[in-house]
Amino acid sequence: MVDLCVSLAGVGLQNPVIPASGCFGFGREFAEFYDINLLGAFSFKGTTEEPRFGNPLPRVADCPSGMLNSVGLQNPGMEKVLTEELPFLKTYYHQPLIANVGGFSVREYVSNTARIAAEEQVDIVELNISCPNVQGGGHAFGTSCAAAEEVTKACKAVCPKPLFVKLTPNAANITDIAKAAEAAGADGISLINTLLGMRIDLKRRRPVLANIAGGYSGPGIFPVALRMVYETYAAVRIPIMGMGGVSTARDVIEMMLAGATAVQVGAANLVDPYACKYIIEDLPAVCAELGITRLSEMTGAAHGWSA
């Protein structure tokens, strides 16, 4: 028997597999495919104070080994999430829940964090200071140590639950931001959000995305994400949710070896709605093949080597 359980900042998960924010909605579309109670947890769509439509279309582009999106945080707004999405989710989902929170100012992040953390259903708050698709929000906080520290500190003050800060790979040095968040009281770090990229339509000679640039995710970013998780693990003491291109059970284990306590899966859910189910079903056999009896022991197990 392989033990897949992990403990994430004190929250027990039956396995480390977590659909990533923005790639799983509020769960309902996936519940049409499988019983989502088999997940370790899931992180719902980044929620802002006001409802948002997001950016103009087209806002998705196909890429070798991945995709670009410039959705720009389309969400129903905090009020609707509290009064409609969460009560509906409660009727069929009983595993831990991660609330992904967006914002455009410290005030908004704090208000969103306080409101969502007060929900009994929410186990972890994930502060998205890394969305590359909105002006003036997210990203601006995730690329400056001082701003990351300020927003983390202010949100932690109103968040009795574990607070994870989600980082962008587009920062000059992601480990500096991670250290700033840790110093400000973060209980954990999520990384990585998408990498800024673009595509150009050859026939029309113009960018494919109406927003010109967008966030690149999918298998192509896995090695970059893995390296960043590895470096961040060495730089902070708080737990890490690692993500970026994870598509298979082997990728999950590799992310954990790099230092992740739990692993999020994003774009893979969009091209295969059963992705997380298959990963979870594959984990025991892959662990057995690799001689792993307790998966949680893999976290950071690839450290200690010098270049």
Place this chain on the structure above:
Amino acid sequence: MVDVPMLVGANAEIAPGVYRMQLYTDGVALTEELRPGQFVNLKIDGFYLRRPISICDWSHGVLTLVYKAVGEGTRHLSAMEEGAALRVLLPLGNGYTLLPDKQPVLVGGGVGIPPLYYLCKELIRAGQKPTAILGFNTASEVFLQSAFAALCDTILTTVDGSAGVKGFVTDALPKLNPDTSTVYTCGPEAMLRAVFRSVEFSSVQFSFEERMGCGFGACMCCSCKTVTGYKRICKDGPVLRREEILW
């Protein structure tokens, strides 16, 4: 919804760049629950995102798609040989709502025509007598006309007049009474807009295309603003009623 492997059968060019592909599957995926106007999402080897294609027709164990090779993905699809396997996610989208007490007129342009074929069959099965108006640029590009003609009254239009009525589909549209008739349409946006202007009654149903991330409502990549709020073309669409459209 299911994601099933299917085997490519015939995959023949039926007009320049337009292919009819048959996909074989055992059982569960193809049932009476498929609604006309719904689509499938194809996982093509070598491409990350799936490609959405409308259901043109199906019978027990065989799905028929008609698609145009416009880019890398559909070109790859057109080169697939008999016996090759493909993962197919289906059925997706809302599909058309059949209105039993209204005389149906089907208006299609180019690769917007395929979903109207299954719609036509379903309307006939429900005891109705549809009329189809099919628009193309020129005679050499015409496809599916004889298939429609075998089922119902079919009017062909070409922009250059090389076959059928010269002009656009809207030039062939008869004057319709909103109490007794309705229109089901699919085609390029310019054509949809022309139909929108020509037939000003609320029951008309339009099928839209947008670039998609998932095709089943999870990513918000395909969202559009409508009179009744934001709608995901893949899940709340692709079919919208005229009264919902913000044009």
